[in-house]
Amino acid sequence: MxxxxxxxxxxxxxxxxxxxxxxxxxxxxxxxxxGLTGFVLNSSRGVEIEVEGAGSAVMGFLENLENSPPPLxxxxxxxxxxxxxxxxxxxxxxxxxxxxxxxxxVSPDVAVCRDCLREMRDPADPRFRYPFINCTNCGPRYTIxxxxxxxxxxTTMAVFEMCEVCAGEYHDPLNRRFHAQPVCCPGCGPxxxxxxxxxxxxxxKDPVAETIRLLEHGRIxxxxxxxxxxxxxxxxxxxxVLRLRSRKLREEKPLAxxxxxIDAAREISEPTEDxxxxxxxxxRPIVLVKKRAGSKVSEQVAPNNRxxxxxxxxTPLHHLLMEGAFPALVMTSGNLSEEPIAIDNGEGxxxxxxxxxxxxxxxxxxxxxxxxxxxxxxxxxxxxLRRSRGWAPAPLKLPFPAPPLLAVGAMIKNTVLxxxxxxxxxxxxxxxxxxxxxxxxxxxxVQHPRRIFDVAPEVAVADLHPDYLSTRYAGSxxxxxxxxxxHHHAHAASCMAENGLEGPCLxxxxxxxxxxxxxxxxxxxxxxxxxxxxxxxxxxxxxxLIGGDMAAREPWRMALSWLIHAYGPELPKAxxxxxxxxxxxxxxxxxxxxxxxxxxxxLGRLYDGAAAILGIRDAVSxxxxxxxxxxxxxxxxxxxxxxxVKEEGEMLKADPAGIIRGLSEDVERGRDVSEIAGxxxxxxxxxxxxxxxxxxxxxxxxxxxxxGGCFQNRFLLENxxxxxxxxxxxxxxxxxxPANDGGLPLxxxxxxxxxxxxxxxx
Ligand code: ZN
Ligand code: FE
Numbered sequence: 001m002x003x004x005x006x007x008x009x010x011x012x013x014x015x016x017x018x019x020x021x022x023x024x025x026x027x028x029x030x031x032x033x034x035g036l037t038g039f040v041l042n043s044s045r046g047v048e049i050e051v052e053g054a055g056s057a058v059m060g061f062l063e064n065l066e067n068s069p070p071p072l073x074x075x076x077x078x079x080x081x082x083x084x085x086x087x088x089x090x091x092x093x094x095x096x097x098x099x100x101x102x103x104x105x106v107s108p109d110v111a112v113c114r115d116c117l118r119e120m121r122d123p124a125d126p127r128f129r130y131p132f133i134n135c136t137n138c139g140p141r142y143t144i145x146x147x148x149x150x151x152x153x154x155t156t157m158a159v160f161e162m163c164e165v166c167a168g169e170y171h172d173p174l175n176r177r178f179h180a181q182p183v184c185c186p187g188c189g190p191x192x193x194x195x196x197x198x199x200x201x202x203x204x205k206d207p208v209a210e211t212i213r214l215l216e217h218g219r220i221x222x223x224x225x226x227x228x229x230x231x232x233x234x235x236x237x238x239x240x241v242l243r244l245r246s247r248k249l250r251e252e253k254p255l256a257x258x259x260x261x262i263d264a265a266r267e268i269s270e271p272t273e274d275x276x277x278x279x280x281x282x283x284r285p286i287v288l289v290k291k292r293a294g295s296k297v298s299e300q301v302a303p304n305n306r307x308x309x310x311x312x313x314x315t316p317l318h319h320l321l322m323e324g325a326f327p328a329l330v331m332t333s334g335n336l337s338e339e340p341i342a343i344d345n346g347e348g349x350x351x352x353x354x355x356x357x358x359x360x361x362x363x364x365x366x367x368x369x370x371x372x373x374x375x376x377x378x379x380x381x382x383x384x385l386r387r388s389r390g391w392a393p394a395p396l397k398l399p400f401p402a403p404p405l406l407a408v409g410a411m412i413k414n415t416v417l418x419x420x421x422x423x424x425x426x427x428x429x430x431x432x433x434x435x436x437x438x439x440x441x442x443x444x445x446v447q448h449p450r451r452i453f454d455v456a457p458e459v460a461v462a463d464l465h466p467d468y469l470s471t472r473y474a475g476s477x478x479x480x481x482x483x484x485x486x487h488h489h490a491h492a493a494s495c496m497a498e499n500g501l502e503g504p505c506l507x508x509x510x511x512x513x514x515x516x517x518x519x520x521x522x523x524x525x526x527x528x529x530x531x532x533x534x535x536x537x538x539x540x541x542x543x544x545l546i547g548g549d550m551a552a553r554e555p556w557r558m559a560l561s562w563l564i565h566a567y568g569p570e571l572p573k574a575x576x577x578x579x580x581x582x583x584x585x586x587x588x589x590x591x592x593x594x595x596x597x598x599x600x601x602x603l604g605r606l607y608d609g610a611a612a613i614l615g616i617r618d619a620v621s622x623x624x625x626x627x628x629x630x631x632x633x634x635x636x637x638x639x640x641x642x643x644x645v646k647e648e649g650e651m652l653k654a655d656p657a658g659i660i661r662g663l664s665e666d667v668e669r670g671r672d673v674s675e676i677a678g679x680x681x682x683x684x685x686x687x688x689x690x691x692x693x694x695x696x697x698x699x700x701x702x703x704x705x706x707x708g709g710c711f712q713n714r715f716l717l718e719n720x721x722x723x724x725x726x727x728x729x730x731x732x733x734x735x736x737x738p739a740n741d742g743g744l745p746l747x748x749x750x751x752x753x754x755x756x757x758x759x760x761x762x
Pocket of ligand 1: 112113116133135136137138
């Protein structure tokens, strides 16, 4: 007998997202096919397997495990060990070892799979046209789980008792619904119904068909989905889109659309191959794709934008709804402006009653809301801009172990994170912490992972800004140590952590605003970053925010600020100044006296000023709007304007006075706006790259991390990467968490963990 056919027994421990994803049936089938005996069971940390048989078969088994696990499984580690043979006779799925199941990871929600869609479209199938069809490979997870272990009694499906047919499938190890917790059918599961805005049911033979008819007639329908309500209208009906905008108080921010399938997506946008792949990904994010000129989608869906947020259907109900005669449906979060997305039927009716004409409701409760995720493809990689449904709560890895901790983020685009050892769970998108509803959502979102991951935080990590609701929440926790981290240090550490970088390195952190260690508003920073500490090496010139917060809402104020900086008291005859002629004397007085004019080094605010000088936008209706529109107006790389990087003692200062003069003179001269905008963006890249080059010379560091909201700008991300590589730097960017404040808690956690580790060593 050769070595390979000798009988062996191997013990295998698999960790990661391996429960509730069809892992045991997969192991069972694979073992049977290879003629192996032994068992598989869910353990405290994942899945435990013992296989016995010919050495070659066991090797084949291990290969299969690594190379073709079930689609939803995310294996983080496989440990194998040879043990004595037991002469076992069969392969079985054994009962769970129920010591501590909380260590296993919970799967994110997953788009309906092909097998389920095929059944849904088969008139002979008992689940024909059933909007809640699902299986072990697909369906809701995170949003319906109230507690662990992930078993039906701990999900919102608990109220639906399985019928005999469903129970049969659920208990059969070879069935594709084996232990699919949300399994159900029209006979025993949830259903949909149509209601008017008073909540009264509208009796219809087929509520879905009736909803389609209403949408085709330009009505706004609130549709209860997987992670919350969507507000839907025909994206080709301009009147309907404008009505939705005015009722939702969302004047100009782009709205996402859902297209029937990839072909329909191609009729309204021009996805690259990579973007098409992302559209079809089982996580089903909204993908930013170039608009197709002359498509049937109204320009009002994403005004002044070359890109369109497109997604494909991800629930069976979506697939049914998309049978209507529209080019695409606007599917925007069911909320008023910046409040959290509504999830309950009653809550939806109350909060969306003034927006929607009708409601398509269902009775499968959503336990935890999850907005759609938003992703772009840039610089050859996927870039999450909002990491939410489909991603949360998949674990991220910290570069080193952390004590049980909670990181609460900052204010806008807020997310929170709990960490335990090297595992970090970043929450879904919570929103802007500017209203009490969002704050309540923060509190609920913090409690949930604490329960399902069994983390009792010993440390809370918050931003330096004392007035953020997140900071106040972290400070209110009893018996928990509070660690405060500077905003841009957290940005730098976030990028370092997801790239597994050890410090020190350079970090270019560019964003709208965050409180710095000197008490001023930072946002154009070059740092020398380590996890436990950082040092500011350089920054953009300070200019006043004239009128404080008002300056962020009215970019023309930043134009004035930068023009004063560039020209001194002899202001040029710029159009932007003429447009606000009456207000100038008061504002100039404020600057002169230093009243309500806090200084800032924010690159976002430099973009605002440039956008106003260019006549693109004087006032914004959402954060980052002027900068986004300047990016959209800009043609690619163009001749840069002059700038200076000054060395003031230890500090490098990037002074764009020449850039401001160059662009305002070009405006006077009547140069094409898209060319001026291109020159402006190129200048920004050149200026900060020069600063980074000087810092590299001074420090001898050759690695640079790029983080902050400005790296949502495709041009900045791609051109900084290219330029800095050209200067000999190794460049690190975000691909796992957003570059914006949505990725901040990862950095906060890494910094706090490093500080604690250093204390313990000392
Ligand atoms: Zn399925
Ligand atoms: Fe930020």
